[in-house]
Amino acid sequence: MATPLEKARKDPDSMKARILKVARRVFGEYGYHGATTRMIAEEAGIDISTLYYHWGEKSDLYQGVVQDVFDDLRHRLQEVERVIHGRPFADRMEIAIDMTTDYLFENPEISNLVLLRYFGKTRDESILDIYVPDFISDIAYSMGLCKNKKAVPKGVSLQILAMINSIHNFISGEGFFRSMLTMEREEYVSRVKETLKFILIPAFNT
Amino acid sequence: MATPLEKARKDPDSMKARILKVARRVFGEYGYHGATTRMIAEEAGIDISTLYYHWGEKSDLYQGVVQDVFDDLRHRLQEVERVIHGRPFADRMEIAIDMTTDYLFENPEISNLVLLRYFGKTRDESILDIYVPDFISDIAYSMGLCKNKKAVPKGVSLQILAMINSIHNFISGEGFFRSMLTMEREEYVSRVKETLKFILIPAFNT
DNA sequence: ATGCTTTTCCATCATTTGATGGAAACCTCT
DNA sequence: AGAGGTTTCCATCAAATGATGGAAAAGCAT
Numbered sequence A, B: 001m002a003t004p005l006e007k008a009r010k011d012p013d014s015m016k017a018r019i020l021k022v023a024r025r026v027f028g029e030y031g032y033h034g035a036t037t038r039m040i041a042e043e044a045g046i047d048i049s050t051l052y053y054h055w056g057e058k059s060d061l062y063q064g065v066v067q068d069v070f071d072d073l074r075h076r077l078q079e080v081e082r083v084i085h086g087r088p089f090a091d092r093m094e095i096a097i098d099m100t101t102d103y104l105f106e107n108p109e110i111s112n113l114v115l116l117r118y119f120g121k122t123r124d125e126s127i128l129d130i131y132v133p134d135f136i137s138d139i140a141y142s143m144g145l146c147k148n149k150k151a152v153p154k155g156v157s158l159q160i161l162a163m164i165n166s167i168h169n170f171i172s173g174e175g176f177f178r179s180m181l182t183m184e185r186e187e188y189v190s191r192v193k194e195t196l197k198f199i200l201i202p203a204f205n206t
Numbered sequence C: 001a002t003g004c005t006t007t008t009c010c011a012t013c014a015t016t017t018g019a020t021g022g023a024a025a026c027c028t029c030t
Numbered sequence D: 001a002g003a004g005g006t007t008t009c010c011a012t013c014a015a016a017t018g019a020t021g022g023a024a025a026a027g028c029a030t
Helices: A004-010 A015-034 A037-044 A048-055 A058-084 A089-106 A108-119 A136-142 A154-172 A174-181 A185-204 B004-010 B015-034 B037-044 B048-055 B058-084 B089-106 B108-119 B136-142 B154-172 B174-181 B185-204
Strands: none
Touching: A015 A037, A015 A048, A015 A058, A015 A108, A015 B015, A037 A048, A037 A058, A048 A058, A058 A089, A058 A108, A058 A136, A089 A108, A089 A154, A089 A185, A108 A154, A108 B108, A108 B154, A108 B174, A136 A154, A154 A174, A154 A185, A154 B108, A154 B154, A154 B174, A154 B185, A174 A185, A174 B108, A174 B154, A185 B154, A185 B185, B015 B037, B015 B048, B015 B058, B015 B108, B037 B048, B037 B058, B048 B058, B058 B089, B058 B108, B058 B136, B089 B108, B089 B154, B089 B185, B108 B154, B136 B154, B154 B174, B154 B185, B174 B185
C-alpha cells in the first residue's frame, strides 16, 4: 500500500508532485514562516485551494517536503557509498566531497532545508515531530571511521556533522558568499570543492 | 552625535535597550518572519505599541538587532586578535577557537542570526540593505594567512568562511545535535571544541 | 450523451500580524 | 501643586495569511 508521498513521487507530473516540487524550493528559500501557501500556489500556477485540496494544511505540506528532501539525500548518499566502497581512504574523501557538492549545488534547496531544520525554530509545534533518519552512522561506517554502525562514538558523530555542515554551508550560502567575494558560479563551485578538500582531508588523514 | 543604537547601548536599562535585547533572542530563535512583534513585546513584558514607539517598524528593529549583533562580534574578534597576537601559529588557532566558541555559546543568538542571514531569504526587501562589515580580512590577517589586509586571496576567504561557519553551526545547532547525540551541555561544549580543533588545526598547519 | 467522481477555482471566513491614534500614566521642572 | 513633555497602554484598523464551502470544470466509465 503506497503512502500518498510515494504516490506523488511515482507520478512526477501529478499535481500533487508539482506542488511538492515548488514547495521544496519556496520553503527552502524563505523558511517555514517566510513561505506562504499563496506564494507556493502562485508559483505553481494554481489556485490556493487546489494546494489545500492535495496537501491539507501548511504543516502537512512542509512535512511532505522534509520527508521528500531527506529521502533524496539518503538515496544520494547510498550511491556515494557504493562508489567509494573499497577505495583507499584519501580517495574516498575526495570522491565523496565531489559527488556530494555536485549534487547539492544542483539541488540547493536540500541544503537550505537541512540547515533551517538544524538552526531555526518554528512557532508551529507540529513541525518538530517529523521523523528524519540520520545518516551519520552510515557515513561514519562507509568512511571507515568506525567499525560498528550501531555504535558510532560521539566524537566521530560530531566530526561527520562538521563535515556535512561545511558542505551545506557553502551551498546554502552561495548567494551571500558569491556576491561577497564577487565570483562567477563556476569559479565558486570549484573553489568550494578545493576549500573543502583543503580543510577536511588533512584532518582525517592520520 | 550619538545614533539611537549607540544611545540604547549606553544605557542598557533603557526600555529601548531592553527591547533590543529581547528582540535579539527572539529573532535569533525564530528568524525574521517566525518572530512577531507581539512575541517580542510579550517577552519584554510591555505592550506592543511601546515597542513601536521606540523602534518604529519591525524591519527597523531587526536592522537594529543585526547591527548590534555584528558590533558585538567585531569587538570580540578584536579581543581575540589582541590575545593571539605574536603567538606561534598552532597556539593562535587553538586559542581563537576556545575564545570564540566560549563567547558564542554564551550568546548563541549571534550564531543564529549570522547563519539565518547567510542562508535565509526574506520577503521584506528592506532587510537586505543592512550594512554589515565583514571580518574575514581581519581574521585572515591576524591568523597570518595573508600579508595584506586589503587583498585577501579568494581561496583564503573561503577557508576563513569554512572555519567561522563550522563554529556557528555547532552553536546554533546545539539543541538539535545535543538531543540527537544525547549529551549534556558541558560535554557538548568540550567535544565541540575538540572536534573543531581536530578538523581545523591540521589543515592550517602546513 | 449521461451520470458519477475527481479536480479546480471563486468567494469568503477567521485569525494573525504589522501598525497607529489617543487617552491615561508617568516624569520633570518650577 | 501644576504645566509640559515623555512614555505606556488600550482599542482598533488594515492587510496578510491559513483555511474552507460550494459551484464550476474536467475526467471517466458505461
